[in-house]
Amino acid sequence: MEVFLGVDWGGTYIKAGVVDGKGRIVEKEVFSSSKLKDKRVFISEIKKLLFRFSRYKITAVGIGAPGIIDTNKGFIYYLPNVSGWKNYPLRTVLQKELRLPVYIDNDANLFALAEAKIGAAKDRRRAIFLTLGTGLGGAVILDGKILEGRTSASELGHMPVDIMGRKCGCGGRGCIETLVGNRYLLEDYRKRKKNTKVKDVKEIYDRALSGEASALAVWISFSKGLGMFLSGMVNTFNPEVIVFGGGVSGAFSLFKPMVWKVIRQQAMWPQVKGLKLVRAKLKDTGIIGAGLLAKENSI
Numbered sequence: 001m002e003v004f005l006g007v008d009w010g011g012t013y014i015k016a017g018v019v020d021g022k023g024r025i026v027e028k029e030v031f032s033s034s035k036l037k038d039k040r041v042f043i044s045e046i047k048k049l050l051f052r053f054s055r056y057k058i059t060a061v062g063i064g065a066p067g068i069i070d071t072n073k074g075f076i077y078y079l080p081n082v083s084g085w086k087n088y089p090l091r092t093v094l095q096k097e098l099r100l101p102v103y104i105d106n107d108a109n110l111f112a113l114a115e116a117k118i119g120a121a122k123d124r125r126r127a128i129f130l131t132l133g134t135g136l137g138g139a140v141i142l143d144g145k146i147l148e149g150r151t152s153a154s155e156l157g158h159m160p161v162d163i164m165g166r167k168c169g170c171g172g173r174g175c176i177e178t179l180v181g182n183r184y185l186l187e188d189y190r191k192r193k194k195n196t197k198v199k200d201v202k203e204i205y206d207r208a209l210s211g212e213a214s215a216l217a218v219w220i221s222f223s224k225g226l227g228m229f230l231s232g233m234v235n236t237f238n239p240e241v242i243v244f245g246g247g248v249s250g251a252f253s254l255f256k257p258m259v260w261k262v263i264r265q266q267a268m269w270p271q272v273k274g275l276k277l278v279r280a281k282l283k284d285t286g287i288i289g290a291g292l293l294a295k296e297n298s299i
Contacts, residue, residue: 008286011134019291037084062294108137110289227262
């Protein structure tokens with residue numbers, strides 16, 4: 001059976017798996033990406049993965065990277081939330097090391113590819129996809145095709161929404177990512193609830209569900225920012241569906257009603273007709289999308 005190695009490269013974790021031609025994950029691994037700003041370590045880890053999965057007939061490798069990519073060349077311009085990766089010809093280097101075809105795209109594009117092909121946006125002509133995690137990744141599908149520019153993706157997370165806002169990992173200021181990325185949610189909570197330790201965003205979510213005012217205030221602020229941003233996206237692209245993925249989307253049941261309220265107040269009402277807000281349908285969507293990228297380019 002011909003299979004593909006799909007690599008979902010996040011700011012916190014790397015998830016990798018063997019993906020078959022129908023987008024099913026046969027086997028997977030997850031490990032921390034904290035040491036992978038060192039390019040040699042990254043390349044070594046990919047080689048180790050191929051060795052551990054050597055019993056499978058892997059014919060190509062797909063990688064979803066969290067940043068600006070020249071997809072034709074597999075060249076990384078830079079990764080906003082992962083240091084040490086500026087102007088690097090990753091595809092060229094990996095193909096030489098692995099002796100396999102390698103294809104690289106933005107991670108949000110591959111999230112969109114998987115959900116559009118076999119997930120929550122299957123058969124939809126117009127859709128917006130958001131990955132809420134370390135940062136905010138975004139992709140747009142129009143007429144069933146991912147919207148692409150000269151570089152890899154619609155960088156929705158770096159749409160400026162506050163002229164006096166916080167500095168963003170991309171180098172700009174006031175991007176929507178600075179209101180909804182998990183590091184900013186933790187920072188917001190710690191400012192509101194001084195001398196209280198929280199280990200992750202899920203804990204803030206749990207505290208909000210239990211009625212804690214400070215935690216709920218964080219999610220209200222998050223929802224207002226995300227809702228205003230999405231109102232602009234709805235007015236621009238008139239999507240049929242907005243699909244939410246990533247670790248922060250675990251709080252979807254909490255923030256969905258608040259985001260909906262803002263969209264209904266702010267967006268132009270004909271653009272909202274028929275719109276649905278949904279969570280991603282697939283598990284490990286990034287791995288699947290990377291595997292499908294490898295498959296589609298290998299045909």
